Amino acid sequence: MRDLLIASTSTVHGSGYLEYLFDELELLFKDCNEILFIPYARPGGVSYDEYTTIANSAFKKIGKKVKGIHEFKDLQNAISNAKGIFTGGGNTFVLVNQLYRNNVLASLQNAIENGTPYLGTSAGSNICGLTMNTTNDMPIIYPPSFKTLGIVPFNINPHYLDPDPKSKHMGETRETRIKEFHAFNTQPVIGLREGSWIEVKGENIKLRGDLNARIFEYKKEPYELTTNNDLFFLK
Amino acid sequence: MRDLLIASTSTVHGSGYLEYLFDELELLFKDCNEILFIPYARPGGVSYDEYTTIANSAFKKIGKKVKGIHEFKDLQNAISNAKGIFTGGGNTFVLVNQLYRNNVLASLQNAIENGTPYLGTSAGSNICGLTMNTTNDMPIIYPPSFKTLGIVPFNINPHYLDPDPKSKHMGETRETRIKEFHAFNTQPVIGLREGSWIEVKGENIKLRGDLNARIFEYKKEPYELTTNNDLFFLK
Secondary structure, three states, X not given: OOEEEEEOOOOOOOOOOOHHHHHHHHHHOOOOOEEEEEOOOOHHHOOHHHHHHHHXXXXXXXXXXXEXXXXXXXXHHHHHHOOOEEEOOOOHXXXXXXXXXXXXXXXXXXXXXXXXXXXXXXXXXXXXXXXXOOOXXXXXXXXXXOXXXXXXXXXXXXXXXXXXXXXXXXXXXXXXXXXXHOOXXXXXXXXXXXXXXXXXXXXXXXXXXXXXXXXXXXXXXXXXXXXXXXXXXXX | OOEEEEEOOOOOOOOOXXXXXXXXXXXXXXXXXXXXXXXXXXXXHOOXXXXXXXXXXXXXXXXXXXXXXXXXXXHHHHHHXXXXXXXXXXXXXXXXXXXXXXXXXXHHHHHHHOOOOEEEEOHHHHOOOOEOOXXXXXXXXXXXXXXXXXXXXXXXXXXXXXXXXXXXXXXOOHHHHHHHHOOOOXXXXXXXXXXXXXXXXXXXXXXXXXXXXXXXXXXOOOEEXXXXXXXXXXX
């Protein structure tokens, strides 16, 4: 049975790395002591080792060990043998590029579909959608494709931000950007605010956390979805 | 002699489309009555016709006519025969994708290098840099490449925004994003604030407008460059 936590962000303002999710993570990873970490998104350009140390320090607080995928020789095996997987945030272009170059997308998809517990934050959440076309990240690398895992039948926009009515900046708001996406694509998009996550248990997909989410469907006005509601209708 | 105005934005807050640039545009386009408009970036998903109407209304105020490139059968000819060219803003991925699909990048580069006056705003400015890797836009379409015209020997970040010290949002600041770019790329980036533009006259490249710009060089701390200064050192 699929078992995922797809979070908007690793960190909410004023709290430590992953801290707001600790209760959930104890449940998600209850049957595994060692979690396989995918550090490919390299936030701020940090090395795989540095990033793995950060993830390890956080999981230590709930009694878990973290091992970076770069410490393994056979990457496909590392994924299929993992008891739990965490893909951290950073730059989605860098992450997706590395997943393609290392030829691990299919293994990751199989492991998740076969029930390996999975945590994604930010870029690590983006890849659970159909494509990475709705990332907020800067395209600092050209990946072989924008197609991602398609664990959920829609696209994700993490760190969703409401328009600021007082802003004098002329750059596009997040809402405008996602509307532009729908001038060229038809799949729905969930705008996931910081502190929200998507819980996938088998065929059930639910919005979790304290906040509502903003839903963008093709040729419809965007609307709010209340937390703890099903997302099964969104496809 | 190359003659370009590469602007951060088409519109500054509280003013009409292109209005803050009218004096400059009268000079840039003094020898041409009809300007070729490239509407491919389609802001908000508008049609080429709608976008061309917007550009035409603005240029009418300084006595110029605008014709969309989509009104021509032979696109390469339209570009090489143009007396002046304007590429408007919108989504850089959509713009670059269409320039590649229609096979007009080389013609555009030739026309500009041969002295056809060129105005770019936002996405239309991004393409004057070496690559589009430092756009702020959402990757709503997968273009064949991120390589762009390379009229200037650096990358451009239009609509540059300073970090907001009061923000509680955990998404990356613009400065962090450009620093991440330099974890994977070495060319300099100019953060061009709204109201600033780059003036290219032959081999001379200058920062113009009332504001300073933020310069990001590989393995250096970012710094401010005062307006009206040369940019020839940036490569």
